[in-house]
Amino acid sequence: MTNGRILLVDDEPAFRQLAQSWLQNSGYQVQTAADLAAARAQLTGFDADLILLDLSLPPQFDPQHTLAALADFSSRPVIILTGHAERQLALDAIAQGAWDFIAKPVDPDLLAVVIKRALNKHQLDTELKQLKASSLDGLNRLIGASAPMEAMRTLIQRIAPTDVRVLVTGPSGTGKEVVSKALHQLSRRADKPFISVHCGAIPADLLESELFGYVKGAFTGADKDRPGLLKLADGGTLFLDEIGEMPLPMQVKLLRVLQEGTFFAVGGREQQRIDVRLISATNANLPQLVKQGQFREDLYYRIKGITLETVALSERRQDIPLLLQHFLELHSKQQGQRLQLDSTALSWFLQRDWPGNIRELKNTLESVAAVAQDGVISMADISLLHPQDSEQPAAAALPANGLLLDDAVQRLEIRLIKQALAQTEGNKSQAARLLGLSRQGLLKKIDRYRLSV
Numbered sequence: 001m002t003n004g005r006i007l008l009v010d011d012e013p014a015f016r017q018l019a020q021s022w023l024q025n026s027g028y029q030v031q032t033a034a035d036l037a038a039a040r041a042q043l044t045g046f047d048a049d050l051i052l053l054d055l056s057l058p059p060q061f062d063p064q065h066t067l068a069a070l071a072d073f074s075s076r077p078v079i080i081l082t083g084h085a086e087r088q089l090a091l092d093a094i095a096q097g098a099w100d101f102i103a104k105p106v107d108p109d110l111l112a113v114v115i116k117r118a119l120n121k122h123q124l125d126t127e128l129k130q131l132k133a134s135s136l137d138g139l140n141r142l143i144g145a146s147a148p149m150e151a152m153r154t155l156i157q158r159i160a161p162t163d164v165r166v167l168v169t170g171p172s173g174t175g176k177e178v179v180s181k182a183l184h185q186l187s188r189r190a191d192k193p194f195i196s197v198h199c200g201a202i203p204a205d206l207l208e209s210e211l212f213g214y215v216k217g218a219f220t221g222a223d224k225d226r227p228g229l230l231k232l233a234d235g236g237t238l239f240l241d242e243i244g245e246m247p248l249p250m251q252v253k254l255l256r257v258l259q260e261g262t263f264f265a266v267g268g269r270e271q272q273r274i275d276v277r278l279i280s281a282t283n284a285n286l287p288q289l290v291k292q293g294q295f296r297e298d299l300y301y302r303i304k305g306i307t308l309e310t311v312a313l314s315e316r317r318q319d320i321p322l323l324l325q326h327f328l329e330l331h332s333k334q335q336g337q338r339l340q341l342d343s344t345a346l347s348w349f350l351q352r353d354w355p356g357n358i359r360e361l362k363n364t365l366e367s368v369a370a371v372a373q374d375g376v377i378s379m380a381d382i383s384l385l386h387p388q389d390s391e392q393p394a395a396a397a398l399p400a401n402g403l404l405l406d407d408a409v410q411r412l413e414i415r416l417i418k419q420a421l422a423q424t425e426g427n428k429s430q431a432a433r434l435l436g437l438s439r440q441g442l443l444k445k446i447d448r449y450r451l452s453v
């Protein structure tokens with residue numbers, strides 16, 4: 001058990017050795033680096049809680065240059081050590097995000113106090129961030145109490161705080177993106193961006209410039225520099241959805257980024273460095289794609305890290321009522337009106353197969369909610385959209401205590417008109433055709449029933 005992990009960046013070997021042994025004697029785990037490049041390399045394998053940074057480092061020996069690199073160490077406290085103990089430099093360092101400033105020669109007792117305070121504050125900040133993230137979002141968005149969902153929550157909590165790469169696999173619509181967002185929201189990167197890239201949705205010839213950005217003049221139409229999604233994700237999480245659909249030439253380029261942590265914008269000469277956590281997702285069988293030569297084996301092993309598998313809804317049917325309740329609450333909040341399922345509708349949802357998983361369940365609920373009236377979804381509403389599932393046509397359902405025929409006919413007309421308009425995205429001519437009416441006839445009914453369309 002250590003008191004914390006410290007990276008000491010200083011070009012003087014004697015000072016490095018001395019300070020390392022002070023700190024190790026105080027129970028810290030310490031690694032050292034002689035310049036910024038070595039420091040960045042160390043951080044890929046050593047997740048330091050704090051950085052002690054000399055401002056005058058080779059090859060430039062320019063404090064301003066070192067200060068400009070502070071952003072690379074984002075989210076960790078940095079304590080500046082320098083012989084240049086000028087007031088302005090101290091203020092600059094703090095303004096640019098350093099935690100504190102100590103002049104050389106360093107007083108070991110003072111250093112111990114400053115480090116302890118910085119680590120305490122850092123720990124509190126991290127805990128607060130994680131608490132906020134988990135109470136607001138994170139795991140709370142992951143609905144389900146089945147054993148696979150509980151196991152998934154436990155894994156997410158364990159893996160999220162690390163920077164390990166994660167591959168989320170599972171059938172379509174089972175929540176791979178929700179899981180990936182939870183990993184981000186429970187990580188120390190939670191207040192940085194979560195950038196989602198659907199690798200199959202971006203045309204192959206645009207994927208490179210979308211990911212890496214481009215510089216002005218790189219190709220026709222590139223009239224100014226544009227950062228890519230990789231740069232936008234800097235400090236945060238890059239989510240590569242449907243990674244199995246990434247074209248092979250792009251896989252080679254991604255592999256280089258993952259190996260070296262650097263890339264060039266399209267048409268650019270300046271090497272760019274990024275710090276992102278990579279989460280990938282796929283519903284394809286990647287080992288199979290590797291065998292077929294459609295996915296690079298070396299990339300597969302680079303992105304695999306830890307694999308999390310989401311489970312089809314058919315294997316956790318006990319989650320269906322919880323999911324329905326969750327989506328009804330969401331809908332009620334958005335519409336400002338309480339929405340419920342009556343018992344016949346609930347049993348229809350519970351009995352049905354959901355090959356499209358949670359996405360299909362959610363979409364189906366939303367579509368029947370659109371035709372429901374008076375805040376209750378009934379089997380009659382469902383039958384309108386899924387007539388094959390009703391034993392008798394909805395219009396013929398006669399309640400035991402009778403009904404007012406004109407009233408029932410009007411209600412049915414209203415529902416069918418709304419459904420036709422929803423299906424045609426509000427196109428009245430098409431909706432009229434679906435209903436076997438003239439456009440004029442439909443407009444009259446819309447007017448008579450005062451339907452807002």
Ligand SMILES: Nc1ncnc2c1ncn2[C@@H]1O[C@H](COP(=O)(O)OP(=O)(O)OP(=O)(O)O)[C@@H](O)[C@H]1O
Binds near residue numbers: 142143283
């Ligand atoms: N456990 C869950 N709790 C609440 N909502 C969920 C859960 N899982 C999935 N959803 C919802 O279901 C829909 C589909 O989820 P998501 O996009 O994460 O699935 P996916 O597995 O990434 O799908 P695809 O493979 O098609 O990209 C989203 O609207 C999401 O909010």
